[in-house]
Amino acid sequence: MLISGNHYQSIKYVPRSQDGYGQHVIILDQRCLPFQVKFEKLYSSEDVIQAISEMHLRGAPLIGITAAFGVVFACSEAIKSQEASVIKEQAKKIISARPTAVNTENLINYIMQKISKVDTLEKKEKTALHLAKKLIEEDIEACRMIGKHGLDIIRTISETKAGPVNILTHCNAGWLACVDYGTATSPIYLANKEGIKIHVWVDETRPRNQGSRLTVWELTENGINNTLITDNAGGYLMQKGMVDLVLVGSDRTTITGNVANKIGTYLKALAAKDNNIPFWVALPGTTFDNDSDLKPEKIKIEERSSNEVSHVEGLIDNQIRSVLISCDKVVCSNPSFDITPSRLVTGLITERGLCKASKQSILKLFPEKITQKYDNEK
């Protein structure tokens, strides 16, 4: 998508060069947005772990792809140290860096299974790299298709009204969270391209403010009309008939259609249900949990630092600074995700089409999920 009119993707692989630079990935450092556009190079599996856990990058699909490159780097570290065990150790650490986003676990397990079938460390690295590069292309295509399928929902609503289609979104499920297009934003970008009038209500998404800092920025850069609201405003807007559709992403969705996403998503789903407003979740197949018996209460919800709640970051004197917004001895709790039960979800928008948030409907589109267990230990 666009930054200042130029096309960018959120991650780029750069191979080993003759002049001594090691292979690396270039990411957009999301901690600096919207104030500065800064790129960062990740060279090692430890760089990847740090970037994921400290949220230099975030969003389930992008975390999963960057994690896959973390395995590539771990393979080359294993070659240097001649210690094959490094790969498994680092893979485990990468998975636990952001535990709720299931894409990481899915993609790492997939790569680990594939590289277990080749013998030398060099072949493992080559195989992991081939797969990681392919994941970038697959994610772009999945998001593009999510856009196509989700467009039908927006178009149908637009045909019933004169003004713009008002869409409420939470967190950032945009191209910044994927490689390109985004999940929840992909239908929005496509609808806008088709000339459908769109207006997006953007939840600020405390505590990290992915809405005000990332979603507002990327929508604005890409010419989408949007308005920032506080996290508490959505219910009121829904009661006033000012929201036609709620569209969010997901970090992990069970095969039975329960949706883990950024904290606060559940409250929006409840308000949408009470006001008869469709609540759709956009996600690629890599965001389904492969455990078909998973009970929603078993999903590990990441608890992040209390600092994110007691402080808020912004621009002061042209510098990104953090300020205390409570008592200095405040006790905080910071669960980062919540689970929206399938009964509150109108449907899922996937790269293979639309489906209900039910096991039967999901497995009709993704029949392989019923048997998708990986043979390497987690």
Ligand code: MRU
């Ligand atoms: O903590 P974050 O910013 O990684 O959380 C991201 C979200 O909750 C997104 O909505 C989700 O990953 C979907 S991204 C396409």
